[in-house]
Amino acid sequence: MKRSPYSILQIVLAVLTGFGLGLAYSWLLSPVTYVDANPALLRADFKDQYRIAIAAAYAANQDLTRANARLNLLGDADPVAELSAQAQRMLAAGEPFDKARPLAQLATDLQQGFVSEPFTSTPIPTFNTPEGIVASPTETNIPASSEEATFTPQPTVFFEQTPLTPLSQETVAPRPTFTPTPGPGAPFTLVEREDICDPALSRVMQFLLMDSRRTQVPGVEIVVTWNQGEDRFFTGFKPELGNGYADFVMEADTVYNIRIVTGGAFVSDISAPTCSDPNGADYPGGILLTFQQP
Numbered sequence: 001m002k003r004s005p006y007s008i009l010q011i012v013l014a015v016l017t018g019f020g021l022g023l024a025y026s027w028l029l030s031p032v033t034y035v036d037a038n039p040a041l042l043r044a045d046f047k048d049q050y051r052i053a054i055a056a057a058y059a060a061n062q063d064l065t066r067a068n069a070r071l072n073l074l075g076d077a078d079p080v081a082e083l084s085a086q087a088q089r090m091l092a093a094g095e096p097f098d099k100a101r102p103l104a105q106l107a108t109d110l111q112q113g114f115v116s117e118p119f120t121s122t123p124i125p126t127f128n129t130p131e132g133i134v135a136s137p138t139e140t141n142i143p144a145s146s147e148e149a150t151f152t153p154q155p156t157v158f159f160e161q162t163p164l165t166p167l168s169q170e171t172v173a174p175r176p177t178f179t180p181t182p183g184p185g186a187p188f189t190l191v192e193r194e195d196i197c198d199p200a201l202s203r204v205m206q207f208l209l210m211d212s213r214r215t216q217v218p219g220v221e222i223v224v225t226w227n228q229g230e231d232r233f234f235t236g237f238k239p240e241l242g243n244g245y246a247d248f249v250m251e252a253d254t255v256y257n258i259r260i261v262t263g264g265a266f267v268s269d270i271s272a273p274t275c276s277d278p279n280g281a282d283y284p285g286g287i288l289l290t291f292q293q294p
Helices: 005-029 044-061 064-072 079-092 097-112
Strands: 189-196 204-210 221-226 229-234 245-249 256-260 265-270 274-276 282-284 286-292
Touching: 044 064, 044 079, 044 097, 064 079, 064 097, 079 097, 079 229, 189 265, 221 245, 229 245, 265 286
Parallel strands: 204 286
Antiparallel strands: 189 286, 204 245, 221 229, 221 256, 256 265, 274 282
16 A cells, blocks of 8 residues: 555654654753763773872872772773873873872882882971060079169269271182072983893883982983884883983884983984893893983
């Protein structure tokens, strides 16, 4: 039996009306409400905030087991790598190093399996002077007398003032001029390069950055480039090895160029050295590059 166009239009209108009523009910009258949802279902940016909260709680209580359990709720395949990657992203986006450091500290402690030394800064003590207390010169305790003391006025004595004879003017040696020292933004320069022949450090390029007083400097961006690509990372993410420490895994037979972003220091033609084990077999060694501010 052939349907009329009018009946087909009625069917289409009925389907559209039912679809619209279903959307109105699900969106307006009874929308879906998530209760106790798994953190693994969070959006990527919300997961980043969740990791920041976990790292902040760990910095306060140093409970590594609880922090690990909380990170496992995110369902990351490698929580340590995710923490380190997020800290690197924060620094690359211009976030302060103190904000990214708890993430790096938690990643380091999870990797080594124990709690490192706390990195909380030493507070500066403040001194409050109670109101109503006025400093006075040293007082001498005088016993109170029941009778009022009588004071006899002393005669005023005048002395004749003798004019002083002017002294001969002394020659004052000029003070030495102050030479300013470089600040935190002073350029780093390569002061030492050492080849490391240790199988445990094969192909590892190590960096150590220090200021003019040989204090290690964290949060300095390092850029490593080669023919196949580029990598960026920061010092201070392995505090157990030093606040100014960073490392990079090299490929054999590859030449690298190094740039320290602060001050623009540039070192070219860096490659893994060739080392020999006790049996005479060759293997790629490692390198330690030490940079220092003048």
